[in-house]
Amino acid sequence: MPILTLRQLTAALFLGMFAMSWDYVSGYTGQLSFGHSMFFGIGGYTAAVLNLELGISPLLGILIGTIAAGIAGIIVGYPALRLKGPYLGLITLIAPIVLVQIVNIFPGTLGGDAGLPSPAGLIPVDDTIAVLSTIGFETSFEHQTVVYYYVALFLFLAIYALFYVFTRSYIGSIFTAIREDEDAVRSSGINVAKFKVFAFTMSGTIGGLAGAAFVHTPVGEPSVGELLYIVVSIEVVIVSILGGMGTITGPAVAGIAYYFVRDALQTSSLTIPLLDVTVGHISMVLFFSLALLILFFLPKGILPWLEDLSHELAERRTDQTEPTS
Template identity: 40%
Template sequence: MTTESESTTKQGTIGSIVRSVSLSPRHYVGLLAALGLVAAPSYLDTLTLLNMMSALYFVMFVISWDFVSGYTDQVSFGHTFFFAIGGYTSVLLNLEMGISPAIGIVVAILLTSLSGLLYALPALRIEGHTLALFTLMPPLILSQLFIMYSDVFGGSRGLPSPELLLRMGDFATTALWNYYLAVGALFVIFAVSYVITRSDTGRIFKAIREDKTAVAASGLNPAKFKIFAMMFSAGLAGLAGAMFAHSPVGSATPGQLLELTIIIDILLAAILGGVGTIIGPTVGGFLFWWARQISSNLEWTIPVLEIPFSRIDLVVFYLVTLGILLYIPRGIFPVVMDLGRSFWRRLTNRVRGDAAS
């Protein structure tokens, strides 16, 4: 029979477990956002759903960049290298050898992870501005190789459309199921990245970012963790790039996977959201993508100047972005979180005060 003391101990243990997994307000907001993504097809037309699918893949790119550049001292300006390796590998295997996209994507992940290793090893020797410039070179070299061997890689026009990951009866149904596939991929990439960065490994990443000498002095090898971060990040980028190339909104072209403007947008989205948080760049990626879409499609003529806003939308957009970077350097998400915590504390204290009175 269970004694009273044993029963009390079990209740205390259960209570501690419940408290340890209790959700904060931001978790509820995250769950609502996830449910919103799942329910989106119910209230979006096919064209908007395709735009949302593009946003999902953009956010995957942002998360893969933040995993390595936000948590270690390896600021990468060349992540498009991994997007392109992933996308072109899978598409070439499909077009030239008839290999299914699913197998091609697995091969792409392995190849981009290996590319991450080859990327990380020489990068360990350098740091600062030299490292930033070094990371920029591989995608530039790759773009020239695509032009030199245009008979293989299609040059600036890219490769023909490959087989889709999912193809259903009509285009609307195909778009719907490919959208849900992208949502699932985003959930997996986000969850795995979030768990790792909140683990002991993630804490070591942050310690390396702050003071790698102190990490080495504690008996840990910073190089080992930096290599892991780069390889894992490259694998995520390869997964996203390969899936994107086999989606209704993507293709294996330099304009969608390799151009310098892509990494600039990714950096801006991550910084706006809050680098080194995973959640922040995820939020920043969606905000950045849809702000770009809305500003580019805004039909409005500027008074006095009599100029359609669509002609200068990028100028205005980047000026606003510049202002946010100047006045909110931490990013939008950390500031919103601080305001939310402050509001929650005030609300909790008020409720407790009312209850006490």
């Protein structure tokens, strides 16, 4: 596979991780977060600053960044016990805006709008290639992107497996019940507060982990544009809704597809007749128009629609094979 494609796929995998972390709390419990980039930013900036300023190793920095994002999840989770709907959404929306201002207040340490220099790589690529070569792994690892693709893929699959297990367990059932009727869950004797805080904490932790790992790869950098700007949160929400909220699989796959579709539109030099502009010039207008059409015709998202379609086709096939009396 070409190096450029692998680099794109690596970045797309991280977007899928961000989307899964959002879906875990908002898709399952119904606690809408419009500023989920705060967790990506806290994890990413913490890991980067620790490496650049204190010389802490990337792995230890990622661990600390992950913990910091998890603590942020707890802090945000407690207001969720009292607030719902737009009020909770407003709090989560303001949080990354505040973080952007903090980054700009301390440009010497946090880099300001320009961002920080790239920290050390997550893994020593040359050593990894040497080890793989000694065990007979036939490959042409001439570029670090290849190694980091496998790192991103492993992290993506690990996060997916973790969320999949949790959401298919009794915890996922309680999350869904909270989304459908919180009062009914509370009246059954279940501690709703505990599960809501847990959802935000785990979502923040995983989002922070992905953000911290992201800045230590060639496809990411510790900057507000890639981690904290509201557009990052908006993209994650759009991806999750398009894929299918409350499914984990939908946002994970949609995150990868979204990245490639967006990149294809942005780099297209095709001229649109009558308008006399290139597709790349109005790429975001075209993309969001396409997203609106999908949401209009498939309000539940693409994955639930495919599941319903498969069930319908299976029922038709069963009806056709049943003997008529």
